[in-house]
Amino acid sequence: MTAVRTALVTGAASGLGALAARRLAAAGWDVAAADLDADGLAATARRSPNTHVRVCDVADAEAVNALVSEVGAVHRVVHAAAVGPMVPALEQPLPDVEHVLRTDFLGTVHVVRATLPGMLERGRGELVLFSSLAALLPVPKTSAYAAAKAAVNAYAEAVAAEHAGSGVVIRCVCPRQVDTPGFRAAASADPAATGRMRGVPPGLVLDAVDRSLAARPAHDLYVLPDPLTRAVARARRWLPGPTARLVGRVTLSR
């Protein structure tokens, strides 16, 4: 048997995180699966002797540090934990805005600060941070979420630049809507706000991450997983005004 590698997966109770944890467990990794939802974690780890569950709020820096020191040397981090309520900016209570920023942005900061030093010490590691296409192209009702994810992108770019050539590979994954329980709930509650779009299957997003880790150069930070995501990101870059107006029209409920 080859040496067993350890992965830390946040948001592992459902959606992208759950599938990432299961695929890594299937491949024989030792998986530390973290989330706030204990029942969801138990479902992810069912009959998987190499998956270990930890209830942890990524918004709590001390909890994340404790988790990482318990898990030990982590070779790959898949940070998928996030919240994304769909609310118009002025109707979103301030504590909710803070909660989104604390979980999505500071959660990422906490995970990076807890795991990156060990990776740098070992001279290798893979840090996969889930962001969103919303970071590049905010749409109505995603103000706090899109702001938090834009902050994740900026943070990831700066951290990656600081540690270029270190042997640690950082990926910032910016998918469009992913077909997860969270997206389905949002889409059924407010079909217009999600543009009546079908989410991209989470397996395809994870395939794109795997391909990027296997074949792309270390400095290639961003992963835009599917053709539509890439097209929108490109249009946003070259035709920012018309793209924003088009996407705004598609996603604004009337």
Add this chain to the structure above:
Amino acid sequence: MPPDAASDAAPDAAPDAIPEVAPAPAAHLIQGDRVTLPVEIRDAAVASAMFPIPAAAAQAVIAYSGLEVARPLAGRAICSLAFVRYADGDLGPYHEFAVAFLVKGTPRIGAFIHWLPVNQAFTLEAGRAIWGFPKEMADIHMDLAARTKRCLVRVDGRTAIEMHVRPGFPVPSGRGVPSVDAYTSMNGVTRRTPWTVSPSGVRMRLGGGTYLRLGDHPVAHELRALGLDHARALSAATVDRLRMTFQEAVEARP
């Protein structure tokens, strides 16, 4: 026979006809956990290929089962090789490699499972105890994210089999759920397991498209004797998402 007597009947009292209804729901205790039947697989990814082989030699390989190989192609038998990543299913997450031969004796497709290495202990014990699947512990590396799917099976640090499957053409997923009978033979007992498969995201190709290298393992030596080292496949297929059910095994009397 009254319906409730059917499940209690001794195997030798069963009629020759294959019962349409599976025996009453049963449960097996595996590593302290109750596994109820049918076992369901909700998300698996597969790459597979079929190879024409000399029928007499194939018959000699599976003689221990008492079954007879099917000879669909001008007297030649078929060996089917497949690798599977189980992401979400009742036996937990794991990787598997299957060596099977098409056999006669059932109105459905009959596949005799000759070797079934897996990389996780729970499914190993469950597969052997519940159905007599010839599961053996192995290191199974897979790349299912790239266009060409790759698998490397190593047992005790030595390569047993390496297979690559190049992408084929998309095939519409049929509405019908194909029924297959999986045959096993362990400790002199040959058993038949009703098995349903429901694939989506299927790609197929005829003739070639695979790479097969046989290494150093008793089963690899058997396959080499059948002419399979670097053999050209009759057909190959990949499945993005496969759902399956496995019923209780019944003793088969060929």
